[in-house]
Amino acid sequence: MPSIQDELLPSTPGKFKIDHRGSHHRQLHRCFASTSTMFLWALFLIALTASYLSFQSFIDTGNRYFAASWGGIQWERQVRNSAQIHRSGGMSVLVTGAAGFVGTHVSLALKKRGDGVVGLDNFNSYYDPSLKKARKAMLQDHGVFVVEGDINDTRLLAKLFDVVAFTHVMHLAAQAGVRYAVPPPP
Template identity: 70%
Template sequence: MMVRMLEDDLFPSTPGKVKIERTHGASRKLQRCFASASTLFLWVLFVIALFASYLSFHSFVDTSSRYLSASWGGLHWERQIRASAVVRRPEGITVLVTSAAGFVGSHVSLALRHRGDDVVGLDNFNAYYDPSLKKAHKALLASHGVFVVEGDVNDAHLLAKLFNTMPFTHVMHLSAQVGVRYAIQNPALYVHSNVVGLVALLEACKSADPQPAIIQRK
């Protein structure tokens, strides 16, 4: 009797019984495989989304830090630009003077102002010369109603902001890195200031409306 029961268990009388059980087992394995693959796919999507969020946040923080550290921009800054560019004579011109806090630039800015033209200065106040001299020139220009923006001529965003704030008719480009001996020590700085800076200014003038005339010292 016991042998008979074992035989029934090993060899079921119902046809297809073993096949059905094996089919269900394979189906369950496929379901588990698809479930694990779907879970893995969701995890991959989560990691990608997390990485994209990190990059977006990093870009936002970097842009915000650059904006907050900038010495230009804002309503008060725009008011200073417009107050500096006030026509004081018929047919006067509106001039952006680069390197306005330098020796030549400050004299040119004062001469234009005394003639009755609109003048806005731009200078990066680098340390090649004593910065205190340029600060003194800036204060002198301010006493004559000329506002000097502290910024780099290579800064395309700054140039675009300047030309959007004030429709300059002329640009007096006096900005350049001087000193032949220093050019041998640091040629990259000369390329950055004298070549790249000029190209950035030309591009800004090309995009400005109206397009200003450019006067550059040799």
């Protein structure tokens, strides 16, 4: 059994004893010890994190695109047919809030006049959505295609204006915010 003196003092005077135990630990420590090396590792980790996050946002965007209720050849055909003008000097109108009370009547009046009309509504639940769906079906029966989407969706709006060169926009969409002055009766 080696004594403490053998472990601490070199076997040959003037030379240092090399301890091979833990050499991997020392090499790893040397790799991370310098400031420039630490800076490079930090940059590497930041770049790795940024690429992961951008890849995740790409996947999320793609999922939203494929899950959208709009797009495709059939959808574009319906939009173009609905926007078709049937009178001289007619207009091609995008009506936002088309499934609302006023939007439905405006869309029907424009279509009856011979203008091309495409509706846009998000079918939110502030009012009964089944009422809006019934209005959408009525508009469909009169040749007005209503797109289910939000006016805040810039990709949807860009797509609509790419498919049809609307001459006018009748903006009737609104976020209802009127509250009752008194509690409604039971």
